[in-house]
Amino acid sequence: MWSDTILIVFISVCTAFLGEGLTWVLVYRTEKYQKLKTEVEKQSKKLERRKEIHGDSLDKAVKKKIERDEEKLKNNNRDLSLVKMKSMFATGFAFTALLSMFNSIFDGRVVAQLPFTPISWIQGLSHRNLVGDDYTDCSFIFLYILCTMSIRQNIQKLLGFAPSRAASKQGVGLFGPTPGTFK
Numbered sequence: 001m002w003s004d005t006i007l008i009v010f011i012s013v014c015t016a017f018l019g020e021g022l023t024w025v026l027v028y029r030t031e032k033y034q035k036l037k038t039e040v041e042k043q044s045k046k047l048e049r050r051k052e053i054h055g056d057s058l059d060k061a062v063k064k065k066i067e068r069d070e071e072k073l074k075n076n077n078r079d080l081s082l083v084k085m086k087s088m089f090a091t092g093f094a095f096t097a098l099l100s101m102f103n104s105i106f107d108g109r110v111v112a113q114l115p116f117t118p119i120s121w122i123q124g125l126s127h128r129n130l131v132g133d134d135y136t137d138c139s140f141i142f143l144y145i146l147c148t149m150s151i152r153q154n155i156q157k158l159l160g161f162a163p164s165r166a167a168s169k170q171g172v173g174l175f176g177p178t179p180g181t182f183k
Contacts, residue, residue, distance in 0.1 A: 011144065
C-alpha cells in the first residue's frame with residue numbers, strides 16, 4: 001500500500017510538471033501572453049495605488065477613473081484567460097487519457113488508508129471501485145486528485161507561473177470580478 005501511495009504522489013508530481021510544460025509551450029512563452037501579463041500586473045498595481053490614495057472618496061471623477069481602470073483590468077484578465085484556454089483544452093485531453101490509463105492500473109486496489117471517514121457525498125469518489133464497506137480505504141482517483149490539487153499550485157509557484165499577488169488581490173478571473181468589487 002505504501003508503494004502505491006508513493007507512486008501516486010510521484011505520478012501527480014510528474015503530471016503537474018507535464019501540464020506546466022505543455023502550458024509553457026502553448027501559452028507562457030508567447031508574446032501575446034507576456035504582453036497581457038505585464039499589462040495586468042501594471043494595471044493591478046495602478047488600481048491598488050489609486051484605491052489607497054483616494055480610499056472611499058465621494059468625488060465622482062475619481063470614482064469614474066477607478067471604475068474605468070477596473071473595467072480595463074477586467075477586460076485584460078478576460079483576454080489572458082482566453083489565451084490560456086487552448087492550453088487548458090490540450091492539458092485536459094492529455095490528463096483525461098493519463099487518468100483513464102492509471103485508473104485501469106489501480107482499479108480495485110486500496111492505495112491508502114484515510115485517517116477519517118469521508119462525508120457521504122465524497123465517499124463515492126474516495127471509495128470508487130473498491131470492494132468492502134470500510135470507507136477509510138482510499139482509491140487511486142481520490143488520492144490522485146488530492147495530490148494534484150496540492151502539488152500543481154506549488155509547482156506553478158516554483159516555476160514562476162503563478163499569478164502575481166497584485167493581480168490575485170484584485171480577484172478578477174475568468175468569470176469576472178468578485179461580487180461587490182464595483183461598489
